[in-house]
Amino acid sequence: MPSKPSLPKGTRDFGPQQMAKRGYIINTIQRVFENYGFAPVETPSMENLSVLTGKYGEEGDQLLFKILNSGDYLSKVNEDEFKSGSKPLTPKISEKGLRYDLTVPFARYVVMNQNDITFPFRRYQIQPVWRADRPQRGRYREFYQCDADIIGTDSGICDLEIVWLVHDVFKSLDLQDFELKFNNRKILLAIAEYIGAPGLDEALCVGIDKLDKVGIDKVLLELQSKGISSTSCEKLKPILTFEGNNQEKVDFLKPLIGSIDFGNQGLNEVDFILDQAGSKTDVDLKLDFDITLARGLSYYTGSIFEVKATTVQMGSITGGGRYDDLTGIFGLPGMSGIGISFGIDRIYDVLDELELFPESTTFGTRVMITNFGEMTLQFAMKLLNTLRGAGISSELYPDEAKMKKQFSYADKKNIQFVAIIGPEEANQQKVTLKQMDTGNQQLLSIQQVIDQIKAADTNGL
């Protein structure tokens, strides 16, 4: 008895309908990326573990999928090494892992190809990544990332471009209900200094990141447990709870951190974005300077961005920021850059819930030609090849089955036109074209069939 097959947990198949919707999202984003001058790159699914390990924190290392070495992988392992346990054994029996994100492989790519790349380098990359995470709603073990980065410049114009890019992507996807929060790591650094907790900015970022979920009091408690004094926390509280519009927030922060180097720089960068973003006039700017946005542990050193849907409950659907030194880990220091990552799976769920996929987002055959056996086959094949030659996606039902079965097939596949070719039609070299939604039937020549379908195209049918 053959085994009943199953999928590894956290992974998914995509059928034709899902593929059509995913394709719509990916193609839309890709078009905007290319409009912005980003060029595509792809990297291998596997990377050497020396490239991946230590780049995502300890938790990340544990979430890497590791690939067992080929062949007799135990040949160089002795009993002591076996007994030392899973963790120390791993590097002996596995040297490769699956891509965990697109950023580290991009950094590796830049370093390995630095002599051929024209900087500033604008690349985009749309590929799956893998994480051995516990699967849950909106979280999969294999999912796509969709990244655009500009590396090799620290110009604030690029920060602006990320803001515009986000707006153009969601405008192209017709998603209005989103907010783009942004902040600047330099401001968070300065705040750490201002409250008297210099050097504790990492703890600060990780703590603030939970504000949405646990509230201000629990965040302050956690910060105290991480070594930020209660005096510092008291100075922090009014900052984290300040309410006002973008300009009011800047004005509020200026006297507090404006005299700290980093703070002044950060505020200037925020000012530049707020001043200039509006020079793009064809979108409705949704820009929210949020002092409490931190984006956890990460390599960001300047602007940080996060997009959420406002009317659908669903973590962040896009995020990114500026980094000062992405490639330093691979021996190429001083490469500043900025990047943004669109979460395709979550965007899919949001568009689905808001019913924002265009109706035409579907793949499919336009015409099915009936099969009534040998006598009609010659003419049916002629029609088939002529329609395809005219760019009209067509199928000939492969078997001489009952009329009802053939129509049911066309119906289930949502095929709009059925070309009926019985002996009578074959004889006359004509086609009875049936439009499935209206039930209308007409006896037509092959050329008339083509004209009819192209006319339906033009009318948006």
Place this chain on the structure above:
Amino acid sequence: MPSKPSLPKGTRDFGPQQMAKRGYIINTIQRVFENYGFAPVETPSMENLSVLTGKYGEEGDQLLFKILNSGDYLSKVNEDEFKSGSKPLTPKISEKGLRYDLTVPFARYVVMNQNDITFPFRRYQIQPVWRADRPQRGRYREFYQCDADIIGTDSGICDLEIVWLVHDVFKSLDLQDFELKFNNRKILLAIAEYIGAPGLDEALCVGIDKLDKVGIDKVLLELQSKGISSTSCEKLKPILTFEGNNQEKVDFLKPLIGSIDFGNQGLNEVDFILDQAGSKTDVDLKLDFDITLARGLSYYTGSIFEVKATTVQMGSITGGGRYDDLTGIFGLPGMSGIGISFGIDRIYDVLDELELFPESTTFGTRVMITNFGEMTLQFAMKLLNTLRGAGISSELYPDEAKMKKQFSYADKKNIQFVAIIGPEEANQQKVTLKQMDTGNQQLLSIQQVIDQIKAADTNGL
């Protein structure tokens, strides 16, 4: 000192230029697939090893990339199991593997979704696969497959469609120098019977498959070593060396195997293809019935196909065939189907060698806008956003760098137009548009810039 990063052997990065060429191939094939009514499906990169193991022969099992279980994978392994060696240990520490081809995951998909699929099911799938093979020219450890299958019918019309599909794909890629060899496994089965070696058809197929490489004498020697008698080999030799056109080959085989059930069926299937393929009149048929085509060990049971480039030395670039029972391994018997797989990497190499990529196969920015600092920035950003809004891929040079550096950037990236905005231009709200190949410069309004570039588009620039 950071480590110098490297790529796992047998894997590759694809930069923008390669991506453009690969995209051209993939998009072309995809368009033909959709024109033929195939719908896309994607399956996860990882499958449970229970799905993969035993499906590709013993060699295939060894070439599977296996993924180490997450967490403390040794916790259930005792010392005896460790000492038993790599092979028996593997299933204890790894339950998932990377996709080895697209066919077995497709079979699994069909079985798991059989209640939702409308049969006959026409699906295509374009995804990478992984094999722990020894890397060599044209053979990688990660490579793309590009498959189309029709499952749920044994109609000969589908065999014809595969023939047409192959022709339409290579016509669309403008590759004329190819040959499509085809044969039928039923004929090989009947030949085994005719020469007095019934049941030895597998050995026969594996042996014949090497004919190209080692010649007839060595093949016959190998067949004898596999238990096919010298008398049988003597009867086989004239079959394998027969020369003639397609019809002459059929006529030659008919008296030999026409009275054997399988033989007669196989010859009828070949006849049908030879008779009917010509009903597609818009391609130059390159159809070669080749009695010596066997396609090694595989699940094929009827028609088999193989495409080679005729003027470039490079194994087969496309192959496929009919299978009677692909899903039986997963508990769904009696599903006949037929499929074809295009080898994108090899097609790439062939097109490259024959210089068949269209010149326009490149990604890229159409217009680079110069950056001369703050005074010109407002107008530069206005131009940038207006051009992008008009669908013209544009960049603003992010830094206020020397003119020479900015032009050199545009030059290296093959950007056609540079929009120069100095203080004078900004003042007049005009642009000096320079066409890089001719060196022509004109002072234009933003609207004139758009018109100029769109006109260049129309003229195929």
